[in-house]
Amino acid sequence: xxxxxxxxxxxxxxxxxxxxxxxxxxxxxxxxxxxxxxxxxxxxxxxxxxxxxxxxxxxxxxxxxxxxxxxxxxxxxxxxxxxxxxxxxxxxxxxxxxxxxxxxxxxxxxxxxxxxxxxxxxxxxxxxxxxxxxxxxxxxxxxxxxxxxxxxxxxxxxxxxxxxxxxxxxxxxxxxxxxxxxxxxxxxxxxxxxxxxxxxxxxxxxxxxxxxxxxxxxxxxxxxxxxxxxxxxxxxxxxxxxxxxxxxxxxxxxxxxxxxxxxxxxxxxxxxxxxxxxxxxxxxxxxxxxx
Amino acid sequence: xxxxxxxxxxxxxxxxxxxxxxxxxxxxxxxxxxxxxxxxxxxxxxxxxxxxxxxxxxxxxxxxxxxxxxxxxxxxxxxxxxxxxxxxxxxxxxxxxxxxxxxxxxxxxxxxxxxxxxxxxxxxxxxxxxxxxxxxxxxxxxxxxxxxxxxxxxxxxxxxxxxxxxxxxxxxxxxxxxxxxxxxxxxxxxxxxxxxxxxxxxxxxxxxxxxxxxxxxxxxxxxxxxxxxxxxxxxxxxxxxxxxxxxxxxxxxxxxxxxxxxxxxxxxxxxxxxxxxxxxxxxx
Numbered sequence: 261x262x263x264x265x266x267x268x269x270x271x272x273x274x275x276x277x278x279x280x281x282x283x284x285x286x287x288x289x290x291x292x293x294x295x296x297x298x299x300x301x302x303x304x305x306x307x308x309x310x311x312x313x314x315x316x317x318x319x320x321x322x323x324x325x326x327x328x329x330x331x332x333x334x335x336x337x338x339x340x341x342x343x344x345x346x347x348x349x350x351x352x353x354x355x356x357x358x359x360x361x362x363x364x365x366x367x368x369x370x371x372x373x374x375x376x377x378x379x380x381x382x383x384x385x386x387x388x389x390x391x392x393x394x395x396x397x398x399x400x401x402x403x404x405x406x407x408x409x410x411x412x413x414x415x416x417x418x419x420x421x422x423x424x425x426x427x428x429x430x431x432x433x434x435x436x437x438x439x440x441x442x443x444x445x446x447x448x449x450x451x452x453x454x455x456x457x458x459x460x461x462x463x464x465x466x467x468x469x470x471x472x473x474x475x476x477x478x479x480x481x482x483x484x485x486x487x488x489x490x491x492x493x494x495x496x497x498x499x500x501x502x503x504x505x506x507x508x509x510x511x512x513x514x515x516x517x518x519x520x521x522x523x524x525x526x527x528x529x530x531x532x533x534x535x536x537x538x539x540x541x542x543x544x545x546x547x548x549x550x551x
Numbered sequence: 552x553x554x555x556x557x558x559x560x561x562x563x564x565x566x567x568x569x570x571x572x573x574x575x576x577x578x579x580x581x582x583x584x585x586x587x588x589x590x591x592x593x594x595x596x597x598x599x600x601x602x603x604x605x606x607x608x609x610x611x612x613x614x615x616x617x618x619x620x621x622x623x624x625x626x627x628x629x630x631x632x633x634x635x636x637x638x639x640x641x642x643x644x645x646x647x648x649x650x651x652x653x654x655x656x657x658x659x660x661x662x663x664x665x666x667x668x669x670x671x672x673x674x675x676x677x678x679x680x681x682x683x684x685x686x687x688x689x690x691x692x693x694x695x696x697x698x699x700x701x702x703x704x705x706x707x708x709x710x711x712x713x714x715x716x717x718x719x720x721x722x723x724x725x726x727x728x729x730x731x732x733x734x735x736x737x738x739x740x741x742x743x744x745x746x747x748x749x750x751x752x753x754x755x756x757x758x759x760x761x762x763x764x765x766x767x768x769x770x771x772x773x774x775x776x777x778x779x780x781x782x783x784x785x786x787x788x789x790x791x792x793x794x795x796x797x798x799x800x801x802x803x804x805x806x807x808x809x810x811x812x813x814x815x816x817x818x819x820x821x822x823x824x825x826x827x828x829x830x831x832x833x834x835x
C-alpha cells in the first residue's frame with residue numbers, strides 16, 4: 261500500500277493549536293457536545309491566562325466554579341425535548357394509522373385477512389428504519405468507550421476513508437454502520453449490527469460485519485488475549501478480500517483526530533438509499549451459514 | 552414531564568418504577584446550581600462538590616421510551632460527563648496501539664456496560680409499545696405476556712429473558728427482528744436460548760404459514776438440534792398464544808430486576824461467540 265498517492269493525507273500533522281478534539285467537536289450539532297466544547301474552551305482560555313496546565317486548572321477551585329456554572333446551565337434546560345435535539349422523533353401516524361384491527365388472540369386462529377393488515381402495517385413501519393439508523397449514528401456522539409475519538413467520529417471517519425478510496429456504496433454504508441451495535445451492547449456489537457442490516461445488504465456484507473472483530477484482532481489481538489489469525493478461517497470466502505480491505509485500510513486507521521473526516525450529512529443519502537428500500541429481504545434466519 | 556406520545560391502548564407501559572423516583576426535575580437543579588455557582592465564587596470547594604452532585608450522569612433514565620425511535624436514549628444525553636472524565640487512548644491507528652491502551656478501553660467499556668446496557672434494553676422494550684401492527688396487543692404487551700407465561704410455567708431465568716426479548720428487535724427494524732433480538736441476548740444466555748430466539752419465526756410458521764402461503768414445516772430443519780424441544784415449547788405454549796388482550800401479564804417492572812441481573816455480567820470472552828456457529832474449522 262503506497263501512502264503517497266495523494267488520496268490519504270491523514271498523516272499530515274494538525275495545526276499547532278489543534279487539541280485533537282477539534283474534529284469531533286466541530287461537526288457535532290449535539291447540544292451536550294456543544295456544552296462540553298464550551299467547558300473545554302473556557303478552561304483552555306483561562307488556564308492559558310493563568311499559565312497553568314488545563315488539568316491543574318480543572319482541579320483548582322476557579323475551574324470548579326466555571327464547571328459548576330456550566331453544569332448548572334445544562335441542568336436548567338435539560339428538559340427532555342431539548343436534550344434530544346438532533347434525534348428524529350417518531351412520527352406517530354406512521355405506526356398508529358392502521359384502520360383495521362386483527363381479531364385473533366392466538367396465532368393459530370389468525371386468518372389471511374389478519375395477515376394482510378399486519379403486512380401493510382409492517383410496510384408502514386419499514387419507512388421508519390431510516391430514522392432508526394440515523395438515531396443510532398447520532399447516539400454514537402460522545403460515546404468514547406476509552407478510544408480517543410468517539411464512536412461517531414470513528415464510524416464517519418471509516419466511511420470517509422472508504423469513500424476517498426473509491427469503495428462501492430455498499431462498502432461505504434458498511435463502514436458507516438459497522439460499530440453502531442455498540443450503543444446497545446458492546447459484547448455482541450458485530451452480531452447485532454449484522455442482524456440489523458442483513459435484510460438490506462448482500463450476504464457478503466452481512467458476514468463482513470458479523471466477523472469484523474476477528475479481522476480487527478490482527479492489529480491488537482495480542483493485547484486483549486485474542487487470536488490474531490482469526491481471519492484465516494475465512495480465506496476462501498467470497499467476502500474475504502472486502503473484509504481485509506475494510507479492516508486494514510478503513511476501520512483500524514479510523515481513530516485519527518487529525519484526519520479530515522467528512523461530515524455525516526455526506527453519508528445520509530446512502531442510509532436512505534439502502535434502508536429506505538420498500539422490499540427488504542425477510543425471514544433469513546433459517547439460512548445462517550450460507551457464506 | 553410525562554411524554555406526549557403515550558398511546559391510548561398503552562396499558563402496560565409502567566409509570567412508576569424505582570428509577571422514576573430519582574429522575575431529576577428540570578428546573579430545581581438548575582436553580583440550585585445557579586445559587587451554588589454564585590456562592591462558590593467565594594467557596595471553590597463547595598463549587599467542586601456541586602459539580603459532582605449535579606453531573607448529568609446522576610440523572611436517571613426516564614420511565615417512558617425515549618422520544619426517538621430505536622436505540623438512541625441514554626448515551627448521548629446522560630453519560631456525557633462521566634464519559635468525558637474518563638481516560639482515553641491516544642493512538643491514531645489500531646496497529647499503533649499499546650497494551651496499556653487496551654486496559655484503558657477495557658476499563659471504560661466494562662464501566663459503561665454496567666451503567667448502560669440494561670437501560671438500553673429497557674428503553675428498547677418500551678419503544679416496542681409504539682408498534683402493534685394492527686393487532687389488539689402491542690409488541691411490548693406481547694413480549695410481557697410471553698414472558699409472563701414462561702415465568703408462570705417456572706421456566707428458567709434466561710428462558711424468561713428470551714421470552715421477554717424475543718421480539719425486542721422490532722423496535723429497530725421488523726424484517727430482521729428475530730436475528731436482532733437473538734444477537735442482543737446472545738452473549739448473556741446459553742446457546743439453546745439464543746437459537747430459540749433466533750429461529751422462533753420458523754417455529755411460529757407452523758401455526759399460520761398456511762394462511763400466508765408459506766411452509767408450515769420450517770421447524771423440521773432443526774429436528775436434530777438439542778434445543779428443538781425448548782424452541783417448540785417456547786413458541787407453541789408461550790409465544791403463539793400471547794396475543795390475548797385479556798391476559799393479566801406482569802408489568803414491565805416485574806421483569807426489570809431480571810433484566811438487570813441477566814445483563815449484569817460483562818465477559819469479554821463471550822465476544823468470540825460469533826466465531827462458533829458458522830465457520831467451525833479452527834484458524835490455521
